[in-house]
Amino acid sequence: MASSSSFLAPSSTSILHSKKDLGLSAFTSTSSISSQRCQKTGFRRICCSVAAPQQSQRQPSTTGSVKTAMTMTEKILARASEKPYLTPGDNVWVNVDILMTHDVCGPGSIGIFKKEFGNDAKVWDREKLVIIPDHYIFTADERANRNVDILRDFCHEQNIKYFYDIKDLSNFKANPDYKGVCHIALAQEGHCRPGEVLLGTDSHTCTAGAFGQFATGIGNTDAGFVLGTGKLLLKVPPTLRFVMDGEMPNYLLAKDLILQIIGEITMAGATYKSMEFVGTTVESLNMEERMTLCNMVVEAGGKNGVVPADSTTFKYLEGKTSLPYQPVYSDEQARFLSEYRFDVSKLEPLVAKPHSPDNRALARECKDVKIDRVYIGSCTGGKTEDFMAAAKLFLASGKQVKVPTFLVPATQKVWMDLYSIPVPGAGGKTCSQIFEEAGCDTPASPSCGACLGGPKDTYARLNEPQVCVSTTNRNFPGRMGHKEGQIYLASPYTAAASALTGYVTDPREFLQ
Ligand code: SF4
Numbered sequence: 001m002a003s004s005s006s007f008l009a010p011s012s013t014s015i016l017h018s019k020k021d022l023g024l025s026a027f028t029s030t031s032s033i034s035s036q037r038c039q040k041t042g043f044r045r046i047c048c049s050v051a052a053p054q055q056s057q058r059q060p061s062t063t064g065s066v067k068t069a070m071t072m073t074e075k076i077l078a079r080a081s082e083k084p085y086l087t088p089g090d091n092v093w094v095n096v097d098i099l100m101t102h103d104v105c106g107p108g109s110i111g112i113f114k115k116e117f118g119n120d121a122k123v124w125d126r127e128k129l130v131i132i133p134d135h136y137i138f139t140a141d142e143r144a145n146r147n148v149d150i151l152r153d154f155c156h157e158q159n160i161k162y163f164y165d166i167k168d169l170s171n172f173k174a175n176p177d178y179k180g181v182c183h184i185a186l187a188q189e190g191h192c193r194p195g196e197v198l199l200g201t202d203s204h205t206c207t208a209g210a211f212g213q214f215a216t217g218i219g220n221t222d223a224g225f226v227l228g229t230g231k232l233l234l235k236v237p238p239t240l241r242f243v244m245d246g247e248m249p250n251y252l253l254a255k256d257l258i259l260q261i262i263g264e265i266t267m268a269g270a271t272y273k274s275m276e277f278v279g280t281t282v283e284s285l286n287m288e289e290r291m292t293l294c295n296m297v298v299e300a301g302g303k304n305g306v307v308p309a310d311s312t313t314f315k316y317l318e319g320k321t322s323l324p325y326q327p328v329y330s331d332e333q334a335r336f337l338s339e340y341r342f343d344v345s346k347l348e349p350l351v352a353k354p355h356s357p358d359n360r361a362l363a364r365e366c367k368d369v370k371i372d373r374v375y376i377g378s379c380t381g382g383k384t385e386d387f388m389a390a391a392k393l394f395l396a397s398g399k400q401v402k403v404p405t406f407l408v409p410a411t412q413k414v415w416m417d418l419y420s421i422p423v424p425g426a427g428g429k430t431c432s433q434i435f436e437e438a439g440c441d442t443p444a445s446p447s448c449g450a451c452l453g454g455p456k457d458t459y460a461r462l463n464e465p466q467v468c469v470s471t472t473n474r475n476f477p478g479r480m481g482h483k484e485g486q487i488y489l490a491s492p493y494t495a496a497a498s499a500l501t502g503y504v505t506d507p508r509e510f511l512q
Contacts, residue, residue: 069333071239072306073274076214076328080197088238088337096128097196097213099226102182103133105201105219107150112224123158124230130162130191131155132182137447138169141455145169162189172412172445180411180446183207183379187291188413190320194309194327199226203298204379204473210290211317212309212327217298237274237303238337239330240265244279246345251511253389254289255381255471255491257281257342258296259350263360264340271301273337276330281344282307287316288385295380296473299357349506351469352489355477363494366504372466374401374499375480376492377408377444378451381471384417386492387443391423391431393496394438397510402502405440406460408449415446440499453481462487469498 068085070078078085081092101109113121123129131151136144148166155163164185166178179185183204186192194212199205201223208215218232226232242261262269275297282290290312294305307313309327317325349363376382376390387407394401409415418431426434432443441460450460451472462468462481468488470480475487490498493507500510 069331069335071274071330071334071336072212072276072308072328073214073239073304074236074334075330076195076197077234077236079195079328080214086236088236090236091233092236093231094197094234096199096226096230096232097193098128098130098186098191098198099223100130100132100182100186100191100198100200100202100205101223102131102135102200102202103137103144103147103151104135105223106131106154107147108220109201109223109227110150110154112221113227116224117228121228123160123227126159127161128230129158129160129227130164130186130189131160132164132179132185133166134180134182134185135448135452136454136458137166138172138445138459139455139457141457144455162191164189172415178412180409180414181379181382181448183291183295184383184410184414187211187287187316188320188411190317190323193317193321193323193325194313195325199223199232204295206297206302206305207291207295207379209294209297209305210287210307211313212306212329214304214306215294216304235272237272239274239276239334240270240302241276241278241330241336241339242342243339244277244281244342244344246281246343248281248284248344249347251349251493251506251508252344252347253386253491253493254285254292255489256347256350256494257344258293258299259352259357259360259489260342260347261340262296262300262358263350263352265300265358267300267356267358269300269358270297270303272303273301275300275302275305276336277305277307279342281342283310283312285312286385287312288383291383292380292386296357299473349491349494349508351494351504352475354475354486354488357474357489359475362506363490363497363504364506364508366488367506369488369504370467371403371469371488371498371502371504372464373403373460373462373468374405374495375408375450375460375468375470375472376406376495377410377449377460378470378472379410379448380473381492381495382408382410382414382446382449384414384421386471387414387418387431387435388421388423389492390496391426391434393493393507393510394434394440394500395423395426395429397438397497397500399500400437400439401499403499405435405438405496405499406450407435407440407443408451408460409443409446411446415443418443438500450480452479469495469504471495 465484
């Protein structure tokens with residue numbers, strides 16, 4: 001048996017070692033190991049089917065102490081449903097800690113709530129609903145503007161505590177309550193807490209799993225029900241475990257890690273499964289990088305992603321929330337559907353080629369792809385750390401961009417950071433100064449921007465059939481605007497490097 005701790009990229013040096021997907025029925029089976037040659041790369045792939053330790057049938061815990069091993073996700077849902085233990089496939093009524101909605105799905109959810117619970121009905125808890133306009137904000141589109149008006153009217157009517165409103169579209173800074181992209185605003189405003197259940201009418205609500213909580217996207221109908229009851233019927237997902245060890249090379253970011261995983265398991269590889277991220281590399285990531293990791297689990301079909309809360313989490317939360325929270329962790333004997341192991345030190349910068357997030361390739365394999373523009377923004381790649389990474393690369397190169405380079409900070413706080421926080425090693429310069437010197441566009445008003453295209457007048461929307469390297473999370477046809485546009489998903493390092501050459505570029509050209 002090959003070392004069980006090395007799991008390599010699909011590159012020329014890659015070997016994969018994984019516990020192959022066993023299926024729930026295989027939990028008590030014995031281990032098996034198979035070795036196969038990867039047809040794509042010609043390199044050896046070793047698959048290890050390793051059964052979880054033999055266990056007797058689960059017994060209910062009657063004393064409150066954990067007598068039956070559970071994963072983090074199972075534990076969070078058990079507590080939220082007031083059950084002593086849960087097993088994958090159980091359907092349970094879960095008490096919701098936070099429900100988030102935004103300007104795209106909020107009006108529809110409110111409509112369902114009013115239809116089903118009555119025009120005069122009150123939401124179940126005015127302090128547990130968070131409403132964040134963020135998608136179609138800086139536009140003259142009347143229907144988009146109307147959606148924000150509907151949210152405002154509802155929040156006034158219901159006396160909602162957390163409504164991050166925007167009224168003056170001509171200057172976002174004139175709106176002190178306005179935040180920007182919901183998933184980043186939720187974290188920055190202290191709504192993400194370990195051990196809790198956070199639901200949102202947006203598929204990337206899974207981002208909050210970075211805080212060791214259960215976070216997932218739901219539809220408008222479910223949200224309408226939660227608005228009235230504070231509960232939702234959820235099926236407990238089985239868990240895939242991703243163990244990432246090894247020192248992260250200075251040219252990689254969390255975006256490379258999640259593109260690696262999605263490329264490995266495909267877009268359907270985690271369908272209705274929880275994805276738990278552990279290992280020394282994950283422990284070394286800051287909160288924003290952990291958010292990038294969890295943000296894209298839905299691109300593999302994942303129900304949720306989770307990172308165990310630790311001192312990094314607790315430090316981030318300091319001063320952001322005064323509410324008590326209780327982290328939970330997977331038991332040692334918890335049963336995972338599969339386990340994948342990565343030696344991160346051997347990975348290389350990646351991209352996802354058009355038109356799927358699992359269309360993985362090494363950035364250097366795409367060096368002949370000429371590009372028209374670069375976009376740095378979104379809940380995946382528009383956080384302060386993402387811009388810091390891009391600025392670091394621009395600084396290291398000392399060069400100017402060769403294609404239009406659009407910068408869309410996720411939130412108002414990120415925007416302020418770009419103008420106020422010195423980039424380490426830059427002699428006091430901020431990101432905004434470095435971007436200006438590199439010839440990038442001025443950082444735009446914070447919002448989802450062109451991540452999902454939006455109305456025609458959306459800043460940086462792909463209105464032509466162009467090729468774009470983007471730090472966003474989806475590259476389906478039409479995602480950023482034009483149906484024939486081609487989007488290469490990449491890390492902020494790779495995006496910045498590509499901006500400097502006008503081709504998809506491996507950031508090692510500038511970082512080593
Ligand atoms: S930034 Fe993009 S992916 Fe994130 S919430 Fe907005 S539209 Fe969705």
